[in-house]
Amino acid sequence: MIAGNSRPRRTACTTLALVLPLAALAACGGSGGSDASAEGGSGKGTISVWAHQGQKSEDAVLQAAVKSFNSSQSKIKVELKLLPGNDYTKTVTATEASKLPDVLEFDGPTMANFVYNKKLAPIDDYVSVKTMGNATDASKAQGEIGGKHYGLGMYDSGLGIYGNKKLLDAAGVKYPTSVADAWTAAEFTAALKALKAKDSDGKTLDISEQYGLAGEWGTYGFAPIVWSAGGSLLKDGKAEGALDTPAAVSALKTFQSWKTYVDPNTDGNAFAKDRVALSWVGHWNYPTYSKALGDDLVVLPLPDFGNGPKTGQGSWAWGIGADTKNAKAAGTFIDYLLNDTNVTAMTKANGAPPATTTALAASELYKQGGPLQLFADQLAKPCGDSQIDKSCVAVTRPVTAGYPTITAKFGEALNSIYGGADPKDALAKAARAIDQDFSDNAGYKIP
Template sequence: MSNLITTLTREAKGIVTMHIPRRSRHLAVMTGTGLSLALLMSGCSGASGGEESDGTIEVWAHAGQAAESEALQGLVEDFNSSQEDVTANLTLIPEADYTSTIQSTSADELPDVMEMDAPTMASFVYDRKLISLDDVVSSETLDNRIEGIKESGTYNDATYAVGLFDVGLGLWGNATLLDEAGIEAPTTAEEAWTVEEFEANLAELAEVSPSGQAIDLGEANGFAAEWGTFTTTPDIWSAGGTLLKDGKAEGVLNSEENVQALEAWASWREYADPNTSGTAFPDGQTALTWTGNWMYPTFSEALGEDLVLMPLPDFGLGTKAGHGSWQWGVTPAAEGNTDAAGSFLDFLLTDDSIATMVEANAAVPGSSSALEQSELYGPDKPLELFANNLASACGSENVTEECIAVARPVTPGYPTVTSAFGSALLAIWGGADVQEELDSAARAIDSDFSDNNGYQDD
């Protein structure tokens, strides 16, 4: 089984099915829990707890968009056929189960190479599930990364993750509806609407939007989930706030800047379409939507020349945007076989491989040379705004007016931070007091950090 590409897909009713090759003639079916999946995976992944694998490496990745998964499968096949020294065996795990599967799998049962969502990297380093890539991946590959990839892949001054792509977050508009309301769309960071202008425009655009609501903020994605943290942190960074500083949340997460920013965010509910269908903006029902680059293929097909990409509103410190997407790392299971793991990652991060992937998912190319050649993100291209944002990336504890793309906190305690913050966001959106919710979230985060010695490495 270790020589197979195994694909795990989530069925409509939440059942996870592992598709076994024809000669096995059976299906293993289970409920979609990370623990159950991890137990099954440990029996078939072929990871050997650090033993040499004779040029064979096991690779785990998330099963996201169909086109993205297909592109990755093709790249693995290309790598395997490009040389005879290393064979990569790919396992795709449903995105909803992916992070919990890694969390519940012991380090010696992990694959040699694994994908991870950028904000989880530091927690996996802390749990000894990743090794530094500085002597594993080539210097040419590392030097060619765009700034956003460097920022989100670095922890304690060492590189633990590299990525084929990064993401952008922006405000998308329907030019016809904007024109009908007499509103001009900003197209550069310097032209971003102030929050006051944005709120006035929401009222105007609600009048011309067929749904009677001006904007889709992604409520259907769940504000308590990572979506909430990813899409609202630009508001607090732009207002001069942040989530965490020096491992502390008290006086930071519940600061006056954050309270004011989230009070404004909650007030937009009056103009927000819940969009349970997932098609409000491309169907022309709302004038605006607040989402990322991955929606460009859908939006451009639906709206054509009416599609406008704009920066997020400026709360006072300039427009900000989140970044940090799926990246790749090497686990201790690759000990003695890091050359093979490194050669695989070097192949994934070539310009040709990156071009294949971003053609599938419309993401921001992760290397400087691939970005320059991009038909979407290069100079004067339709998504250039996202590339410009990532060129000025920074960490969440040193946000300046000049910085636009900000990485979520790089800390082993990030799962606690986003969980507590997300719970507060959901309550705030439902009408709860902002200060009280942020106070409660700050206490929960600081308690967890205290219980874990501040997540300091031994």
């Protein structure tokens, strides 16, 4: 969802939650250790829980879940602390592991850095088999390092192109109805040209430029272009030869060529007010767009640059503090958070795709035949962060403690390319900077 002033609401679009300074994580001196000193404990007693403060509706759902959990049994008492959303990641980063809570929330791409700095413990031995089995494959992919899971989410995220059927039809533009028949990059460009011919100012596309391409929106929103071209942000610990491939360079040159069609969208209303026919953004804009367009709203996949259409995914997740002395109780609470009642309540509050199979299948928005089925279909074909081929769609941002550097450098490159810089030079520069940082930090290896 987007707030009334068109600024991103963090929790409804976790992809944009990373507008907060992930770079702060990069400053952390990682110990490179793994699996700190979490102890199972008795499974009873009081446990502390940290979460980020987001929309009032989400906060209310979480507070209600805690109250319900505490009243449902007498063995465990949860004490919830909501921390300011804009400072949440910085707070966890700055807090010693021994002073972190038993259970904590974290944004997906920050997980590996927290594991690297010994702030999270594996959850596999503490959440139930039922909970792990009910998590979607995409959610599990985001939370896994080296065969161990450090987090599971209540909800996920996804990208698509919203279309205005009335404007598309008026321009004679045929559009895809599923991932299987996604536009090619050339077909997408042709659609923009056709729409321009029927548009008074020639601006036919919104890419949420107002979010800032140099920030996390740049990576979440447009790394799919690199993946769809057969490239990657990182492969086998290296950016050179992955991020700067000829195909990735060509794909971002195409992206650069679309600028002439883009409405800067400074007021956040370009699509809702019919100024453009297409909007490249995430699931969170559906409520606003659906209200504005009604039956004229169509939901389309991102274009295919040769390796199949791709989307970003990943969102906030729950994990166990590495120094907890009561991991059994922590796991019991996470089990409760991830039950159908709580996941359904949370995803109704924020509009995100549920990250459990049962809640996803029952969701009015995301179920088969629902208006946002496309996002569920994409998440049903997860790539993880390494096996990015034509058979999968939803790609996890690189699961590495060096992610803050990757997203900072890619965002810089994307923004400069959009501004007219040579794509080959910009991507090569970004790849060199990423690899230098990884070399300086021994590859951010987590044993």
